[in-house]
Amino acid sequence: MPISLHAAEYSEPSNMSVGYVITTPEVRSPLMPGVRGNFGENLGVLKDLGYDTLEVAMRDPEDPDAQGVEAEIARAGFSVTMIGSAPSELQDGVMMCHPDAEVREAGAARLRSLIDAGEKLGALGVNIGRFRGTCIPGEMWETSNGWMRDAMTAGADYAAERGMKIYIEPYNRYETNFINTVQQGMEYVKEENHAGLALMIDSCWMNSEDASIPGAIFAARDWIEYVHVADSTRGYPGSAHIHFGDFIRALREIGYEGVLSVQIDQKPAFQVAAERSIRLLRCYL
Numbered sequence: 001m002p003i004s005l006h007a008a009e010y011s012e013p014s015n016m017s018v019g020y021v022i023t024t025p026e027v028r029s030p031l032m033p034g035v036r037g038n039f040g041e042n043l044g045v046l047k048d049l050g051y052d053t054l055e056v057a058m059r060d061p062e063d064p065d066a067q068g069v070e071a072e073i074a075r076a077g078f079s080v081t082m083i084g085s086a087p088s089e090l091q092d093g094v095m096m097c098h099p100d101a102e103v104r105e106a107g108a109a110r111l112r113s114l115i116d117a118g119e120k121l122g123a124l125g126v127n128i129g130r131f132r133g134t135c136i137p138g139e140m141w142e143t144s145n146g147w148m149r150d151a152m153t154a155g156a157d158y159a160a161e162r163g164m165k166i167y168i169e170p171y172n173r174y175e176t177n178f179i180n181t182v183q184q185g186m187e188y189v190k191e192e193n194h195a196g197l198a199l200m201i202d203s204c205w206m207n208s209e210d211a212s213i214p215g216a217i218f219a220a221r222d223w224i225e226y227v228h229v230a231d232s233t234r235g236y237p238g239s240a241h242i243h244f245g246d247f248i249r250a251l252r253e254i255g256y257e258g259v260l261s262v263q264i265d266q267k268p269a270f271q272v273a274a275e276r277s278i279r280l281l282r283c284y285l
Contacts, residue, residue, distance in 0.1 A: 014248075014285040015257040017052035018278055019081055021264075024058045026065035029090040032057060033234055033263050035270045039069060043076040045271055049278055055127070055261045057084030059091050060110065061117035070121055081259050082167070082226060083118040085111070085131035095133035096151035097144060097178070104147060107133070111155045115164060125165035127200055127226070128155070132168075134176040148178050152197065160196030167200040167226050172208050180209045182216040186223045200226035202263070207232040207242055214250040221254035228263045229281065236264050236273040238280040248284040 021034035022042055034057045035042050046054070054073065058066060073080060088094040088110050096107040114126045132152070136144040155166045170185040179185050182201055189199045201224055203213065210216040217224065229247075231240035238244065248260075262277045 014252055016248075016251065016285055017259050018050075018281050018285075019053040019055050019259045019261040020046050020051050020274060020277075021055045021057055021084060021261060022046065023084075023087065024056060024066045024069050026063040027057060027059045027087040027091065029059075029087060031090050032087050033230065033265050034084065035266055035274070037270070040072050040076075042270070043072060043078065046274060047076050047078065049274055050282075051078075051274075051278060053079045053081045053259060055082040055084055055259075055263070056080050056121065056123070057087055058114060058117060059087035061113050073121065080118075080121040080123045082261060083114050083121070083123050083126045084263075085114055085126055086129055088114075089131045089133070095131055096128070096155070097133035097135060097148040099136060099140075099144070104151065107131070108151060108154060111151075111166070112158050115155070115159050115162060115166075118164060119162045123164070124226070125159055125167055125196075125198070126155075127167045127169055127228075128152075129169040129171050129202075130175055132171075132176060132178060135178050137177070145178070153192070153194070156192070156194045156196030158196070160194070165196050165198045165225075167198045169200050169202055169228070170205060170209060171202075172205050180205075182206060182210055182220050186220040189223055198225040199223045200228065202228035202230070203237075203242055203244075203247055204228070204230040204232060204234050213242070214246050217247075217250040217254060224251075224254070224256060226258055227251065227256070227260050229260045229277075230262070230264045234263075234265050235267060236277045236280075237262070238276060244280060245284055248281070
């Protein structure tokens with residue numbers, strides 16, 4: 001059992017829990033930062049390593065290959081805190097904002113399906129990262145920004161009706177132009193003031209988009225409801241240059257007691273990355 005590096009600072013252990021992103025069997029895109037492969041075996045590895053909970057990344061809950069995951073998760077003794085939406089964009093090209101109305105309609109339907117799946121699994125909601133798409137620069141900016149906001153509101157309405165939320169993730173500028181920094185995410189969630197909409201953060205994207213990671217956390221202290229952890233290269237925490245001591249110290253100082261969900265590339269291998277992730281994070285908790 002690792003000794004906490006913050007024992008001199010904190011007399012009590014943190015109430016934060018540690019989760020891991022696992023994909024359901026119908027997800028086949030190698031670009032998805034989560035463990036793929038044999039679902040049951042992967043659950044067993046994560047349980048043995050001491051993970052507390054799961055973020056389940058799904059492509060299409062209606063796909064026959066996605067059926068039965070609820071029972072496998074229950075057998076493994078895991079809770080599910082979040083549904084990941086990225087596989088829908090990565091594998092099917094489905095997203096919330098797009099020039100093609102059919103793609104937008106498919107994105108809205110897929111989001112409703114993911115929310116329904118999350119409700120069955122007892123999740124808090126669905127995270128919205130690359131799945132949101134991007135607004136169209138130039139003459140179409142106002143129109144496409146309206147599509148984006150309408151899609152967010154519709155998704156939040158549907159989630160709230162089920163006691164859930166959609167979690168907007170500030171994302172890197174190369175893949176979307178709608179909410180890149182934590183400050184932008186906080187302002188959007190605050191402005192919308194919607195029971196079905198919340199802010200989450202991702203350490204990897206914060207590294208590229210926010211001037212100060214601890215500073216961004218302190219500024220959004222009243223709004224952060226969920227956290228992704230990955231190092232600056234999307235590798236396991238401790239594999240690159242993000243200082244996770246400072247990151248977790250800031251979360252502790254604002255009173256965050258939620259999940260640290262490990263969303264990483266499975267390098268050098270799943271079991272190695274998963275073990276190194278939880279070992280480092282537990283040191284700071």
